Structures are given as structure tokens and as C-alpha cells.
Amino acid sequence: MRRFIRIVTTVSVLFLSVSCTKNSGQTPSQIAAALTEIRIGQFGSMTGGEATFGQSTDKGIRLAIDAKNASGGIKGKKIVLITEDNQGKPDEASAVVKKLITQDNVLAVLGEVASTRSLAAAPIAQKNKIPMISPSSTNPKVTKVGDYIFRVCFIDPFQGSVMARFANDNLKVKKVAILKDLKSDYSLGLAEFFSAKFKELGGEIVSEQNFQTGDSDFKGQLTRIRSSNPDALFIPAYYTEVGLIARQARQLGIKAVLLGGDGWDSPKLFEIGETAINGAYFSNHYATESNNLATQNFIKNFKAKYNHTPDGLAAAGYDAAMILINAIETAPELTPEAIRNQIAATKNYDGATGKITINGERNADKDAFIVKVDGKGLKFITLLGP
Amino acid sequence: MEEFVQHLLNGLNLGAVYALIALGYTMVYGVLQLINFAHSEVYMVGAFAGFYGANFLRLTDKPGWGAFALTLLMSVVVCSVLGLCIERFAYRPLRNAPKLNALITAIGVSLFLQFAGQVVFGATPQFFPQVLEDRTLFQAGAIQIQLFDVTILSVALIAMAGLHYLIQYTRTGMAIRAVSFSFRSATLMGINVNGVIAVTFIIGSSLAGIAAVLVALKYPKIDPLMGMLYGMKAFVAAVLGGIGNFRGAVLGGIIMGLSEEMVVAYLSSSLRDALAFGLLIFILLVRPSGLLGQMKVEKV
Known part of the structure; x- marks a missing residue:
């Protein structure tokens, strides 16, 4: 038994030293750029008190990424989405984002819906200089964390x-x-x-x-x-x-x-x-009755894939993923920094939730849809601008 | 005035919920001098047993007292089995170990069930099936009394009286009291100590099952962490009333409910939980045995 323990200890120490030396001299973002596939991280509340937030957003993001991969990916590279569940807990959100960046070497991070959890994760993305796009966190503090943090929705x-x-x-x-x-x-x-x-x-x-x-x-x-x-x-x-x-x-x-x-x-x-x-x-963020062509296309594709009508968070997730995909595509090189600059330059992107322009504070200038609860559905009432 | 009466009723109803859960804590403590922290998780499992059982049998199709009784039964059976398993596999091996070991095990079991619950049931809140329709029994102006509130309070009071009778006037009760008085002497007298403790756990866990179904009907959102806050507050209520004492548990629960409600009503709603735990510290400082803790008559 004692011998067995000794062997296990030796092996794990060896592993530890190998995994430490492997990364020496290279930052996570350099490793990410050298990969043959494009890795994007996603963190969200797949379970927990706001589980439908994470699940809907995930469906929207997957719709965007699967469509892109079906048409050949970006510059011949396939996009791989790595999803992490934070169970609706802020401390879990920062832990999984740390994992996405340092272990999975993702080029960019998508998430979260809830502002509290975006705020828990944003400083980590900022510190490692990995761009993060929140689909639908509306608290103003989120993007104030730093110049790598964006959102594609309006603010509170x-x-x-x-x-x-x-x-x-x-x-x-x-x-x-x-x-x-x-x-x-x-x-x-x-x-x-x-x-x-x-x-x-x-x-x-x-x-x-x-x-x-x-x-x-x-x-x-x-x-x-x-x-x-x-x-x-x-x-x-x-x-x-x-x-x-x-x-x-x-x-x-x-x-x-x-x-x-x-x-x-x-x-x-x-x-x-x-x-x-x-x-x-x-x-x-959107209403299904909107007559915007991009919105109607999104709803049609979403229904074809998942057999139900998307909610606003799915639409916002889709837009966040699309803006990221466009930024990666137009970036001169596959580095987090180049991608960040392209996200910041997004202008008049025609998304499922309306026209999106990323402003100087890295927020989106958009209109808000007012909807009314009508039985088991939502009815569009009016669109209000700034 | 109308406002005050409404707050009073709200507080009483909330207090009845705490009282019902507190009775389970007190039951086990009375016999083993063990604070069974896993009780709040047995309560959570009871709610899920009712949830899956009622959905499986499609009891919401014909809601009524029959469907309600069936849901209650399923929850009680599952809770009893779970309580027995916890006793058999977690507490019995530690019967002769220092009390602190058992206490830490209790916390361990509680955490284990919370996180196992998140794996098995999923961390997403579920909507408890409405096997019984709530309705207004009494209305005067803005004041109203709901069926569920009356049911919860009466069940808490009946359970209190029933437990008192069981402990004081039955053979099983006598055995429970003997084990509680002296574990070793009871063994020497030929009492089946393990059997008695098992019975205690069955009763305590059944109470958790009953509480789970009643509370889940009132607040139809259930999730694997639902036991934590209510369990904590019920525990405070049990300590407040004097742990090990049935009347104390009910009294403590109602005091907790009322004071929480009054804080929300006349001070600030953000102080609600601070009060509950402030009360615990205060009671432990001033009267460590709880309000009714000295009354040996009922102490099992």
C-alpha cells in the first residue's frame, strides 16, 4: 500500500512539473492564437435559479456558431465552443472563466446574462486580455471593468x-x-x-x-x-x-x-x-413581432433547429456570437488583441435584436421593446428609443 | 389597524412554517442530543418526492384532498426511508464517538444531500404541482385568510399535541424517554436502543415530509437548496423555544415568523434575516436553554 502511494505521489509530482513548464514564457493568449481551431468560451447559468437564461443564450450562440461552421468556419478553421455552467453563482462564474482562459486557452469569452456574474468574471478576462462579450448584462458597471469587456445590449x-x-x-x-x-x-x-x-x-x-x-x-x-x-x-x-x-x-x-x-x-x-x-x-431586447428582416430570419432558423420560439436572451446570445464571429473574421491576425479591436469597431450590425453599434464605452446603442404578458405569450406594445 | 392585522396574520403563517420544521429538529435532539442538520435536506428531498410522485401519477388533473393525501403519503414514505438510511449509515457508526463527531457528520450529510440533490434533481427550481387549490376562507375588507395558511398552522399544532401524547402516554414514548435519559441503562433494561432511535428518525423525517408538501404548496418553487434558509431559521426557532421541547419549537417558530414580519412591516425589509440570527445570538447569551427549555415535563 505504501509503495502504491509513493508511486502515485511521484507520478502526480511529475505531471505537475510538466504542466507547469509547458506554459512557461507563453501567455494564455499566445497559446490560443497558435491553435489550429478557434476556441471560444461560454459561461452561463445552465442550471440554477436562472437556468433558462443560460440555456436560451446557449441555444442562440450555438445557432450562430453551427451555421458558421457549416459554411466552412473562419479562414478554414473550425470554431469550437467550450461551454461552462456556473450554476447561477458569481464565485463559480469567476472560477469557470479562469478555467476557460488558462486551461482551455480560448480566444474570447461569451457571457453572462446576469450582471452580478458578468461582474465576477470580467476582471479575469480583462487581466488576461481576452475579449469578453456579454449578450445581455445591463448593469453599467460591467463594461467599465476595462477595455476588453463589451456588451451587445442596452444598459440599465x-x-x-x-x-x-x-x-x-x-x-x-x-x-x-x-x-x-x-x-x-x-x-x-x-x-x-x-x-x-x-x-x-x-x-x-x-x-x-x-x-x-x-x-x-x-x-x-x-x-x-x-x-x-x-x-x-x-x-x-x-x-x-x-x-x-x-x-x-x-x-x-x-x-x-x-x-x-x-x-x-x-x-x-x-x-x-x-x-x-x-x-x-x-x-x-426584442419582440417576435418585429418586422426587421434579420429578426425574422433569426426566428425562422431558430425554430427550424429547436422547434420553439426564441426568447429575448436567445436573440441577444445569437447577436453576441455573430459580432464575435465577424470580429474574428475581419481581424488581421488571430490574436485576442486584434479581435478586441474589431469588436470595438462594430458599426450598424444588423442583428436579431436590431441594429447594433458598439459605442466608446463598449456598450450597444439600441432601442428597447416594451412587451405585455398576454396569457402564455408576449405581445409587442411599443419600441422606445433613447 | 387593518394593516396591523394583515401583518399579524402573515407573521403567524410564516411562523407556522418554521414551527413545523422546527418540530423535527427538536424530536431528534430530544433523544440523541444531536442537532440533525440533515433535517433541512430531508425536507428538501420530501418536496422533490412529492413533486415527482404527483407529476408521475398526474395528480394535478384532479386536484383535491385525495390527491393531496397521496402526495403527502409519498413524501412521508420517502423521507422516512431517507431518515432511516442517514441514521443507519451516518450516525449509528458514531454512536459511541464524542458528540462533536456526530455533529460534524450531520453537517457533512447535509452538504452531501444539497449537492447530490443538485446532480440528481438539477439545480433549476421546479414548480410544485398544485394538487390542492388554495382558496380564501375568510375575508373582511383587505384582510383575508387562505386555506393553506390555516392548514399549515393546524398541522403544526396537531403534530405538537400528537408528539406530546406519543412521548408521554405510549409504550414507545416511554422507551424513547428511557433512551433519552440514559442510553446505557436503557440497553441494560432490555430496550432495543437502535429500534427506538430508528423510530425517532422515522417520526422526525415524516414531519419533514409533511412540512415539505405543505410549504411547497404555499410557495410553489422548489430547488435543491430550498432547505438551507428555512432549515436554518427553523433551527433558530427550535433553539429559541428551547431545543428538545415540542411546545418550545412551535412557540419559537411563531415568534420568529412574527418578529420577521414586524421588522419588514415597521422597520426595513433589508433587516429581515439579520433579525433571525441576531435573535439566536441574543437568546444564547441571555437564556441558553431557550424560552421553555427548563420545563423538564415535556423534555423527552
Whole structure:
């Protein structure tokens, strides 16, 4: 037995020294450039509380990459997508991105939907100088991490002010209550920007309550909200909690219109929220009714591959992958730096979620779609610009 | 006033949930002086047993008391078997080891089940099938009382009374008390100690199964980590009321629920969890045996 242990130890020490020397002198990005295939990393919540976010985004990304590979790849090289699940946990997100960059030697990283997890991973991508594109993290802090971090969606100051304008101009509500998630950067940011804009427009925030990711009882907060008698209730949160909140709000007899953001976009919203969620409005990255040709093509191809209608996050995932593919294709050489420069130069790209131009702050300038929950589906209401 | 009554009712309902889970902690502690941290995971497995069972038998097609009873039964059976296995394979080998070893094992079992649950059930939250329709039983102005809330509170109270009867007035109860009093003497007196402990685990785990189905009906989102927060708070409730004491568990649960609700209602909703654990520290400092901890009468 002792001999056996000794052998195992020797072998593992040998392995360790080999794996250490192999990388000496070369940065991860140099190794990535020398590979015969193009490796792209993806990290997302394939499981966990926001699992449909990761799964939808993954479907969108795969659609883009499979189509490119079917037509011969990029400059004869095949694109290989390496997907890592972070289970919806921020610490897991930074761990898997570290793995993607240092062990899998990816050229670029795609992900995440939730801002908290993008914020956990972005510093690692930045430090290793590997470009990262978030399909749908809307918190402004994400791209401020550094010049290698991009996103292909709008940001919360815009999303929040759009919802405030919609509440004020279209719904003509004057008193709004807010119920936000203390543990989520997305929720806090969106609540703040909504509240600022709505007050500026002359509206009143009558009550502001908090909860924490994972809570299932919201009756205390909702009873307090009920007593402030709001016309609308703004819930900047993710779909699982939103469904439960909507049910409990209706149980308590709250009749206010429910408003939300792109974190609501999931088929699970209807399952958990049932009829309670009916008639609610939220801002999203796209609407299936959009008459944009690129959007309709995307929906057609997506349905052909997966047999169901894509949600907004799938569309955003597709666009992130397409912009990355275009950047790799047009880059003069296969280095993370050259790819980064091409992503930054993206102008008027006609994507599934509309025209995308990457601005100086590495965010996308885009319009927001306001959709209404109608039975088990979403109905397009209006398109709001900056 | 109407506001206050509504908060009171919300708090009572939340408290009943804590009380129901706390009873399971107290049951096992009373006999083994072991804080069975795996209890909250037995509760989680119970919810999934109900979920898969009800979906497999398509019980949502004809919701009602029959479907509800069947779901409850499946959950209780699975929980009992799981509780027995945990006792047999994790705690029994440590019966003669220092108490600390068993405690650490309990935490280990709890973590094992949490992460095994994520592999087996998936980390994605599931929607618990509505085998029984919730309805409003009573309404006065804005105040209302729901069927599930009344059910949870009554089940907690019935379980409390039932356990008291079982421990004090039955032969099994006498054996449980004897084992609790002195493990060795009980063996010498010819009591089947392993059998008694197994029975304790079956009862404790069944309670977790009942709680799981009731709570999952009320808050229909279940996931492998669902036991963690509720389990922690129920544990605090059990300590607050005096661990090992059934009436204390229910009282502790209701105090927890009410104080959490009142913090949300009249202070800030962000202080909710801080209060629960602040309460634990305070009680341990001021009255380490808990509110009803001294009452030997009911202590098993």
C-alpha cells in the first residue's frame, strides 16, 4: 500500500512539473492564437435559479456558431465552443472563466446574462486580455471593468428610464411602488434609474421595499406596498422571484399594474406566475413581432433547429456570437488583441435584436421593446428609443 | 389597524412554517442530543418526492384532498426511508464517538444531500404541482385568510399535541424517554436502543415530509437548496423555544415568523434575516436553554 502511494505521489509530482513548464514564457493568449481551431468560451447559468437564461443564450450562440461552421468556419478553421455552467453563482462564474482562459486557452469569452456574474468574471478576462462579450448584462458597471469587456445590449440607465417613460406617458400612472432584490446588481441599478427618471417626470415613488434572492415569502413587503396604494408596481428582478411575487400580490388583492425589465424574459415566468402575471409589462431586447428582416430570419432558423420560439436572451446570445464571429473574421491576425479591436469597431450590425453599434464605452446603442404578458405569450406594445 | 392585522396574520403563517420544521429538529435532539442538520435536506428531498410522485401519477388533473393525501403519503414514505438510511449509515457508526463527531457528520450529510440533490434533481427550481387549490376562507375588507395558511398552522399544532401524547402516554414514548435519559441503562433494561432511535428518525423525517408538501404548496418553487434558509431559521426557532421541547419549537417558530414580519412591516425589509440570527445570538447569551427549555415535563 505504501509503495502504491509513493508511486502515485511521484507520478502526480511529475505531471505537475510538466504542466507547469509547458506554459512557461507563453501567455494564455499566445497559446490560443497558435491553435489550429478557434476556441471560444461560454459561461452561463445552465442550471440554477436562472437556468433558462443560460440555456436560451446557449441555444442562440450555438445557432450562430453551427451555421458558421457549416459554411466552412473562419479562414478554414473550425470554431469550437467550450461551454461552462456556473450554476447561477458569481464565485463559480469567476472560477469557470479562469478555467476557460488558462486551461482551455480560448480566444474570447461569451457571457453572462446576469450582471452580478458578468461582474465576477470580467476582471479575469480583462487581466488576461481576452475579449469578453456579454449578450445581455445591463448593469453599467460591467463594461467599465476595462477595455476588453463589451456588451451587445442596452444598459440599465436606459432601460430604467424607458420603463419610467412608458409608465408615465403610455400608462399614465402617477404613483409607483418598487420591490427590488438587495443581492442583485441588476435589480439595484434598474430600480435606481427607474426611480430617478420617474421622479423627474413628475411621478411619485410611494414605497420602496427589498427582498433577497432565494426568498419565497414576500407578503410582508407586499402588505406594506398595498397600504401605499400604488397605481403600478415595478419589480426589477429575475423570473423565478417575479412569478412568486406576482402570485402573492394578487392574493393580497393588489390591483396595481406590474412592470419589469428584461430579467422577466423566460418561459418559466408563465409557469410560476400563472394568471397573476397576466397584463404585466416589461422592457426586452426584442419582440417576435418585429418586422426587421434579420429578426425574422433569426426566428425562422431558430425554430427550424429547436422547434420553439426564441426568447429575448436567445436573440441577444445569437447577436453576441455573430459580432464575435465577424470580429474574428475581419481581424488581421488571430490574436485576442486584434479581435478586441474589431469588436470595438462594430458599426450598424444588423442583428436579431436590431441594429447594433458598439459605442466608446463598449456598450450597444439600441432601442428597447416594451412587451405585455398576454396569457402564455408576449405581445409587442411599443419600441422606445433613447 | 387593518394593516396591523394583515401583518399579524402573515407573521403567524410564516411562523407556522418554521414551527413545523422546527418540530423535527427538536424530536431528534430530544433523544440523541444531536442537532440533525440533515433535517433541512430531508425536507428538501420530501418536496422533490412529492413533486415527482404527483407529476408521475398526474395528480394535478384532479386536484383535491385525495390527491393531496397521496402526495403527502409519498413524501412521508420517502423521507422516512431517507431518515432511516442517514441514521443507519451516518450516525449509528458514531454512536459511541464524542458528540462533536456526530455533529460534524450531520453537517457533512447535509452538504452531501444539497449537492447530490443538485446532480440528481438539477439545480433549476421546479414548480410544485398544485394538487390542492388554495382558496380564501375568510375575508373582511383587505384582510383575508387562505386555506393553506390555516392548514399549515393546524398541522403544526396537531403534530405538537400528537408528539406530546406519543412521548408521554405510549409504550414507545416511554422507551424513547428511557433512551433519552440514559442510553446505557436503557440497553441494560432490555430496550432495543437502535429500534427506538430508528423510530425517532422515522417520526422526525415524516414531519419533514409533511412540512415539505405543505410549504411547497404555499410557495410553489422548489430547488435543491430550498432547505438551507428555512432549515436554518427553523433551527433558530427550535433553539429559541428551547431545543428538545415540542411546545418550545412551535412557540419559537411563531415568534420568529412574527418578529420577521414586524421588522419588514415597521422597520426595513433589508433587516429581515439579520433579525433571525441576531435573535439566536441574543437568546444564547441571555437564556441558553431557550424560552421553555427548563420545563423538564415535556423534555423527552
